[in-house]
Amino acid sequence: MREAVAQMFAKYDWQRVEDTTRALREILQELALLGLWRAKFFEKAAFYGGTALRILYGLDRFSEDLDFSLLQPMPDFELERYSSTLERELAAFGFEVRVEQKGKAVETAVQSAFLKADTANELLVIQAGEHILRQIPAGQVTRIKIEVDTDPPPGFATENRFLLLPIPFSVRSYRLPDLFAGKMHAVLCRRWKNRVKGRDWYDLVWYCAHHPELNLAHLEQRMRQRGHWEGSSSLGPEDFQTLIAEAIGRLNVDQARGGSCRSSGIRKRWRCGHGISSLTWSAGFAVCRKLAGQLSRRMSGQHFSGGCGGERRRAQVPSRLYADVVEHGSLGAPGNRRESSGRIRPAALAILHRASKSNSR
Numbered sequence: 247m248r249e250a251v252a253q254m255f256a257k258y259d260w261q262r263v264e265d266t267t268r269a270l271r272e273i274l275q276e277l278a279l280l281g282l283w284r285a286k287f288f289e290k291a292a293f294y295g296g297t298a299l300r301i302l303y304g305l306d307r308f309s310e311d312l313d314f315s316l317l318q319p320m321p322d323f324e325l326e327r328y329s330s331t332l333e334r335e336l337a338a339f340g341f342e343v344r345v346e347q348k349g350k351a352v353e354t355a356v357q358s359a360f361l362k363a364d365t366a367n368e369l370l371v372i373q374a375g376e377h378i379l380r381q382i383p384a385g386q387v388t389r390i391k392i393e394v395d396t397d398p399p400p401g402f403a404t405e406n407r408f409l410l411l412p413i414p415f416s417v418r419s420y421r422l423p424d425l426f427a428g429k430m431h432a433v434l435c436r437r438w439k440n441r442v443k444g445r446d447w448y449d450l451v452w453y454c455a456h457h458p459e460l461n462l463a464h465l466e467q468r469m470r471q472r473g474h475w476e477g478s479s480s481l482g483p484e485d486f487q488t489l490i491a492e493a494i495g496r497l498n499v500d501q502a503r504g505g506s507c508r509s510s511g512i513r514k515r516w517r518c519g520h521g522i523s524s525l526t527w528s529a530g531f532a533v534c535r536k537l538a539g540q541l542s543r544r545m546s547g548q549h550f551s552g553g554c555g556g557e558r559r560r561a562q563v564p565s566r567l568y569a570d571v572v573e574h575g576s577l578g579a580p581g582n583r584r585e586s587s588g589r590i591r592p593a594a595l596a597i598l599h600r601a602s603k604s605n606s607r
Contacts, residue, residue, distance in 0.1 A: 248371070250412035251339050255372045263381045266374050267365060268308045271388055273372060274341065275312055276301060276409060278361060278390070279417050281335030285328055288418035291316050291394060292404045294428060296445065298419050302407040305452055307445065311391040315398040315420070323396045325357040332361065339412065340371045348391075355397035361390040399467040402427075423461040426453045430460060431468040434489050444502035462486060 251273065258269035275297060282288065295313030299305040316323060329345035336343040341363060348358035365386040369379055402424040406416045420428070432446045453460075462481060469475035 248340060251372055254411050260374065260378070263378055266369065266378045267382075267388065270365070270368055270372060270374075271310065271390060272301070272308065274336065274343065274361060274363065274368070274388065274390060277336050277339055277341070277412065278312060278332055278392070279409070280412065280415055281332045282328060283415045283417065284335065285331040287314075287328060288416070290320070290323075292402075292418045292420055294420040294425055296449065298417075299425060299449065299452075301409070302417060302419050303422065303425075303457075305449065307448060309445075311393060313393050313395075315395045315402075317398075317404070319355075319397045321396065323357065323394065325359055325392070325394050329359065336361075336363075341368055343368075355395060357394045357396060359392045361388075361392065363388045399464070399471045401461070401464040401467045403461075421461075422457045423459045424464050426457065426459065427461045427465040427468060429453060430465055430490075431472075431474075434493050435469065435472065435474045442498050442501040447497070447502050 254273050254276065255269060258265065258272075260266040260269050279293070279301070291314045293302070293313070294315055295311065296305065296307075296309035297312055300307065300309045326347050329347070332345050333343060343361050343363040346360045346362060348360060350358075365388045366379060366382045366384070368388065369382065403421045404418050405421050407419050408414060408416050419425075429446065429449050432443070433450050436443060436446060462483070465486075466475055466481035469481065475481055
């Protein structure tokens with residue numbers, strides 16, 4: 247068992263404390279998925295959210311929570327039934343983890359629990375270096391939230407994805423167009439204490455670059471369930487274009503950039519100051535709105551699923567922009583950074599202008 251854990255740990259760059267603790271968290275997440283698989287949890291539920299995107303589809307940022315959706319509404323579902331299974335599974339690999347149910351201040355359809363473990367003890371299990379262990383405060387706890395939506399909005403599809411370590415097993419997951427719909431709902435409608443979750447915008451760029459197909463019908467169902475879309479008319483491509491332009495227009499770039507750097511392990515990619523604002527969202531957002539509009543019109547013909555099908559093609563322009571921000575942290579050469587005024591450099595504007603034209607073809 248310890249050999250399998252060592253193999254899982256070997257795929258990470260763990261020279262820094264932050265990288266090592268994130269690796270520990272992700273190993274615990276994957277072992278929890280294995281325990282749920284053994285308990286036949288995925289016969290009634292599917293994995294979704296940022297961690298699903300990270301573990302199953304290769305998103306290049308860390309994610310903290312395990313989010314699941316039941317396949318159909320089930321008011322009598324009890325997440326607590328899986329607590330002992332999870333604890334036994336993790337113990338089999340040497341981890342002392344306890345599962346604590348989270349109480350509800352307000353009655354909702356989402357059930358929650360936490361996996362909790364002593365960080366230093368579990369780093370010993372994965373054989374982290376002494377120089378790492380010395381930097382871990384005594385009593386530091388690694389927490390992983392598990393959430394299950396017992397009243398999921400309809401209109402999604404699932405597929406089985408496979409993990410090979412610590413043993414081969416399968417995880418039922420939302421398909422990518424439905425995962426994209428969930429993320430787009432967060433981008434369009436999330437209100438988090440009047441602040442911005444920058445990871446939503448980072449993920450949006452990732453989706454546009456790699457998997458631009460969006461299940462518009464499922465997005466509509468999510469919005470209707472939360473009261474973000476009302477009336478008898480369906481959510482159409484033109485409605486979507488208006489909504490995404492409004493979301494870009496109200497984005498607070500500094501909050502988006504700062505929040506992602508702190509929480510998601512993507513400092514190297516966004517350079518903590520030359521990321522999303524240097525990429526597309528800048529003062530004024532005029533070019534960005536145009537690019538978003540052209541992208542949404544392109545998607546309306548070829549990348550909206552749920553009645554607006556068509557050939558799946560990679561979005562070449564967003565992919566180019568995404569690759570640039572990952573490599574350099576901004577548009578253009580690494581040495582030519584954004585000025586402190588918050589404006590995109592003229593060269594970047596020119597690139598975005600050409601991008602919007604190419605998307606309109």
